[in-house]
Amino acid sequence: MYGNIRVELNHNGKTMPNLEENLGFGKHFTAHMFMMDYEEGTGWHDPRIIPYGPISHDPAAMVFHYGQAVFEGMKAFRTESDEVVLFRPDQNAKRLNRSSERLSIPQIDEEFVVAAIQQLVRIDAAWVPKKKGSSLYIRPFVIATEAILGVRPAMQYSFIIIMSPVDAYYEEGLQPVNILVESYFSRSVRGGTGDAKAAGNYAGSLKAQTLAKEHNCAQVLWLDAIEKKYLEEVGSMNVFFKINGEVVTPSLSGSILEGITRGSIIHLLKDWGIPVTERKISIDDIVEAHANGSLEEAFGTGTAAVVSPIGSLLWNGTPMVINQGKTGELVEKLYATITGIQSGKLPDTYGWLLKV
Amino acid sequence: MYGNIRVELNHNGKTMPNLEENLGFGKHFTAHMFMMDYEEGTGWHDPRIIPYGPISHDPAAMVFHYGQAVFEGMKAFRTESDEVVLFRPDQNAKRLNRSSERLSIPQIDEEFVVAAIQQLVRIDAAWVPKKKGSSLYIRPFVIATEAILGVRPAMQYSFIIIMSPVDAYYEEGLQPVNILVESYFSRSVRGGTGDAKAAGNYAGSLKAQTLAKEHNCAQVLWLDAIEKKYLEEVGSMNVFFKINGEVVTPSLSGSILEGITRGSIIHLLKDWGIPVTERKISIDDIVEAHANGSLEEAFGTGTAAVVSPIGSLLWNGTPMVINQGKTGELVEKLYATITGIQSGKLPDTYGWLLKV
Structure with a gap:
């Protein structure tokens, strides 16, 4: 499906924050990200895990103008026995497609989405924090990248997954x-x-x-x-x-x-x-x-x-x-x-x- | 207001499409674009006209996730006496601020917006087509660029203006x-x-x-x-x-x-x-x-x-x-x-x- 995921490791490394300290939410990002492109006619192609870094787009890319973009949010946890697990990722993959359908964005094979998330988490597994309640927040998203100002569904997209180690939302227990x-x-x-x-x-x-x-x-x-x-x-x-x-x-x-x-x-x-x-x-x-x-x-x-x-x-x-x-x-x-x-x-x- | 507009001319040139031929809508872009950044505390700063080209953002930039973005659309025309004119640009600048207000995006001085458009059009005046009904479509837009996944108004933005020579919408007269x-x-x-x-x-x-x-x-x-x-x-x-x-x-x-x-x-x-x-x-x-x-x-x-x-x-x-x-x-x-x-x-x- 879409070809093998090509992996380009981040050999420069990336400074990891102290995972036992204050991480906040969605502030720190792991060393790698997943990316895959869509082109009308070709479909989704070139799935790859690459060093986390800036993405470059034409200023006419439709996401900047018409908001054609959907996302998901999910977490990986480090269990007490030091395994890394995902919580119901199939549900996120399904919902991503439901959101995409509403926004006229092409569908992505759901099993592939889960497999891509698994492989990315495996590569950055050291970033999954251990501290009670903390987790690795995973953000899959799709953006319209075609550079044209006509209002119609785009013919080019990127599907990207980024990840961020995050604290427990309530560090000292639930707070009303x-x-x-x-x-x-x-x-x-x-x-x-x-x-x-x-x-x-x-x-x-x-x-x-x-x-x-x-x-x-x-x-x-x-x-x-x-x-x-x-x-x-x-x-x-x-x-x-x-x-x-x-x-x-x-x-x-x-x-x-x-x-x-x-x-x-x-x-x-x-x-x-x-x-x-x-x-x-x-x-x-x-x-x-x-x-x-x-x-x-x-x-x-x-x-x-x-x-x-x-x-x-x-x-x-x-x-x-x-x-x-x-x-x-x-x-x-x-x-x-x-x-x-x-x-x-x-x-x-x-x-x-x-x-x- | 925001300092002088710095101008970096596109010395590589940019191939202009034949302005007498089929231009479509929002497909071709001129040699230059305007850009200015916002940072909470500093405000809008570094207004500049630079060669048209890709913009680079962290994949966590809020525009990709939460659609915090507004835009405007207006036109410059080449008159029969070969002058270049804008149609009611003050109205677009006002509406840009109204849109921004609703989307929790910082306001931009309206006279400055019009002046920036004027200067950009002046630099790329050769791109304003002459053909009957054609024009230079101008697209000012503001995007949230801060790289953080928390849902709140961003603290960093870019205001960008790009321009595209376009055909008359109806080339052979009005078509119901x-x-x-x-x-x-x-x-x-x-x-x-x-x-x-x-x-x-x-x-x-x-x-x-x-x-x-x-x-x-x-x-x-x-x-x-x-x-x-x-x-x-x-x-x-x-x-x-x-x-x-x-x-x-x-x-x-x-x-x-x-x-x-x-x-x-x-x-x-x-x-x-x-x-x-x-x-x-x-x-x-x-x-x-x-x-x-x-x-x-x-x-x-x-x-x-x-x-x-x-x-x-x-x-x-x-x-x-x-x-x-x-x-x-x-x-x-x-x-x-x-x-x-x-x-x-x-x-x-x-x-x-x-x-x-």
């Missing part, structure tokens, strides 16, 4: 955050690109995020654009609520990203016999549950944080404090289970890990 | 096109980025455009995402209808781009004493006007085509033929007037031209 319920800006709408990991979705969300920070909130909770009533996502995470013993999360409406952590959590909850429902959830439902004391927990889910407890929701100028602003039992258990599986502490009962 | 009324996909929504010239808007529109072509249509007519009922734009142009002697165009709802050609046409119509109204227009209004014979003309407006007559609208599988599929009188007059002003054939009564 304040969230602003956003009533003006919209993230997406039916018929839009909200269910794709499309570059432009993120640019459009920055302004609301900045306003949230001005309200001392870490992120926004997006409402649907049509009725400004139904919950969609929290920042760039999916959102869950535990109300009166039942866990609910917004159903995939077409404008919500189908998170892989979201899917894993639904799977775990079902396995544990905890009722979990995907449905439309209005902000009024949440206000009511908060008022009558049945809103037990709220949290976001995503690759970066795994889970992120919500301590309060700021809605119409009034904060609704959830679970006294503390991390709930369920979110703790979900975090312990997923990170436990990822670190090899718990058995991989669901076959979610792939050895590198 | 078929348009598909799009009922599934959405271009934007209130609270989104539809009123900004944001890169991601265009990527999101490609799929609908491809489907339109499969229906033998040149473009789609976008309906609002909320009620799937009100007209928004046609492709990446604004849309106008002449119904029973009155000209109507969708009001700026927040999800529609405020076109500079749109504004110029409203200005002309008012000056000519032709009633023109900006209002919500439903597809039902159009169906009704078509049925009762009062729908006289329909056309798109934008920098690339100036005006583009709509010969038929395909709605629910049925084509509504407009003005017997022929170019209407009003659209002809608007085209002749605007291109007449641009080419210096008609006096610049409104002060729309700026000499380079």
Whole structure:
């Protein structure tokens, strides 16, 4: 498929940061990257692992003008027995193709994507940190590189994978955050690109995020654009609520990203016999549950944080404090289970890990 | 402002295509480009005109991942008296800042933007074609260049201007096109980025455009995402209808781009004493006007085509033929007037031209 992956090792070496120290998120990059090109007629070709370094494009390359770009985010973990594993990479490869389909970007063989990630991680395995909760963040992305200003799907693309050693999102255990319920800006709408990991979705969300920070909130909770009533996502995470013993999360409406952590959590909850429902959830439902004391927990889910407890929701100028602003039992258990599986502490009962 | 523009001439020269031959759109680029960088704390700095050529970025540059990018489109014309003029460049500079504001990109002094364009066009003035209807298309754009994967506004940007000699959009006079009324996909929504010239808007529109072509249509007519009922734009142009002697165009709802050609046409119509109204227009209004014979003309407006007559609208599988599929009188007059002003054939009564 696409030919053998050519490997050009980085013989100059690359200074590795101290993996036991503060790594931040997406700041340091490993010694190598994967790259493969697409040309209409030829298809994907010349897969290669090369030294990490700048990429050069014509200033008319379509990615700079029309945002034709999609990406994925996933992690490699170093287990307690010093093996390196990936968490459900097949799911990322599938979603990459779903995103590409929406953005008129050519598909890539999913098994090849996983194999390319495996080989790249193997080469830079020394960059997978050991520290509790840390990991190697993997960023596959596709960009339109054709140099033409006509608005149409490009005929040339690059598929690139870069990797970054990152800290645990919460270094001192889960920290509940304040969230602003956003009533003006919209993230997406039916018929839009909200269910794709499309570059432009993120640019459009920055302004609301900045306003949230001005309200001392870490992120926004997006409402649907049509009725400004139904919950969609929290920042760039999916959102869950535990109300009166039942866990609910917004159903995939077409404008919500189908998170892989979201899917894993639904799977775990079902396995544990905890009722979990995907449905439309209005902000009024949440206000009511908060008022009558049945809103037990709220949290976001995503690759970066795994889970992120919500301590309060700021809605119409009034904060609704959830679970006294503390991390709930369920979110703790979900975090312990997923990170436990990822670190090899718990058995991989669901076959979610792939050895590198 | 930002220091003097440093000029590094392209001494290697660049092969110019035959400007009398088929140029296409956005395929050939001139010998030079303008570039200026932004760094948080320092601000915009190092404005320079340099030889046109590839730009190099870290693969983690935010434009590749989060689509934080805006652009403009405008033209320079060679008048009949061999002067080179720009059409309302101040309007483009203003809109660039409006787009940037929505995308959390730093503002650029508008007079400086116009001056930079003027100087660049002056240097590459030989690239402004003479052929009737042809022009030099100018593409200013801003991209986020900071290399970090955290989702937040970037702290580093480049502002770049590239230029491309282009043909008249319609080389043999105006040609009415078929348009598909799009009922599934959405271009934007209130609270989104539809009123900004944001890169991601265009990527999101490609799929609908491809489907339109499969229906033998040149473009789609976008309906609002909320009620799937009100007209928004046609492709990446604004849309106008002449119904029973009155000209109507969708009001700026927040999800529609405020076109500079749109504004110029409203200005002309008012000056000519032709009633023109900006209002919500439903597809039902159009169906009704078509049925009762009062729908006289329909056309798109934008920098690339100036005006583009709509010969038929395909709605629910049925084509509504407009003005017997022929170019209407009003659209002809608007085209002749605007291109007449641009080419210096008609006096610049409104002060729309700026000499380079």
